Amino acid sequence: MRKTKVYAEVAAQIQRLIADGRLKPGDKLPPERELAEVFGVSRTSVRDAIRVLETQGLVEPRHGEGTVVRQIPIDAIVTPLADALSATKDLTADLFDMRKMLEPPLARAAALRATGEDVRAMQEILERQARRVANGEIAIEEDNAFHYRIAAAAKNRVVLRTVDVIMDLLRESRVRSLQGPGRSEKSLAGHRRILDAIRRRDADGAAEAMRAHIEEIEMSLFPRVHDEAIRPWS
Amino acid sequence: MRKTKVYAEVAAQIQRLIADGRLKPGDKLPPERELAEVFGVSRTSVRDAIRVLETQGLVEPRHGEGTVVRQIPIDAIVTPLADALSATKDLTADLFDMRKMLEPPLARAAALRATGEDVRAMQEILERQARRVANGEIAIEEDNAFHYRIAAAAKNRVVLRTVDVIMDLLRESRVRSLQGPGRSEKSLAGHRRILDAIRRRDADGAAEAMRAHIEEIEMSLFPRVHDEAIRPWS
DNA sequence: GTGGCCCAGTGGTCCGACCACTTGAGCCCA
């Protein structure tokens, strides 16, 4: 039975103060030296605790000012997630499947919730993609931006961030899926079908177009998948 | 333009060693005192760097042994995500929607992939749930265990962990959904329909039973939702 | 051959010192 480390306990207590709403975004923590007194530990342990909270994205130490409670912790947490998962090379299939679970319903939600500005932005992304594809480029940034914009149009913050992380983690496979004759053109065509459905507010059509688009990617990446018929998201 | 902190640079370099495969899961980092020499910094800065990496889940310091590169980073990373999300109080609806995106396809996958042992385990959970419901309890643990077992039967590690986090974050609302006359009985009935479909290997039936089950929960939590007709996951 | 003790090496914690940065107050000059 392992004893809880001092710094872990201090970090947990500060985290509770944040979770309880007693420390709000923008609030300044007491100085390290004062926290050391309050908790009855050394400044080293307080620093360790702050490093934990900083890495979690809950606080931001500012040199000369103090340590501030962070405004929006989701972004800062998901970055370490991406870093850690990129150190693990064998999760591509799992991540791809998760993408298949999330993106069709996201397209459906986007069809229902997208603003005019969302639709215009998507259109501009596809025009940019078309120009670059015509120049023989794979236009991965536009591919990324289009999927991200759909997720944003669905107006679900947690899923948006999750999809963002997954897309980044799958970057290598996504680049691969766009390489080869006609693949970028197919991607652009798939994107256009999705945008058309969203523009028409056709939720089912958008979900189906997204599902087909992702399946097309899958066939280029994992050519034997359809033979096996064990992919239940289809 | 802010200078990079020493500990951040040290953490980044160690992280690169892990991402490059030069440090593998199970490998031991050099001792803190040696790392301090190698990097030409103080041991304090090395400790700070290790705290960052530890919080990211990339390494695990073991007192008396050394600091080991972690085997499977998913768990350690998803935990900080849960912590950060629990510090943010207004994401219940988003998380619930994400649950609705993930769980029907998970039930579908479970219908195709569940082993005999999975099915037996689900059956035992439901029997336990039935006994407790008959005693007037809400049986939240069995509710949790059943959903978890379905996610596990789908054989996708990333999604399993993600669902685990989401269910924990939604614990309060899930307790609420089981409180009140007949709600635990309805939950049990819903679970039985899902298990029946899984047992028959009926993927569509399992997904539909799960969707209906979650919708029932939704109606008990957010009674006006169906009036609004803006929930696109249905 | 087994168990216990000791030692070396590790991380964990404490302490003090000093450095780099930020902010606010006070003073001086126009």
Add this chain to the structure above:
DNA sequence: TGGGCTCAAGTGGTCGGACCACTGGGCCAC
């Protein structure tokens, strides 16, 4: 009186040393 500059106080960042708690291996005694 207002603006600019300087200095001091307070903050986080880094360093170094000391000591404590834990782990594992080796050696010795029974």
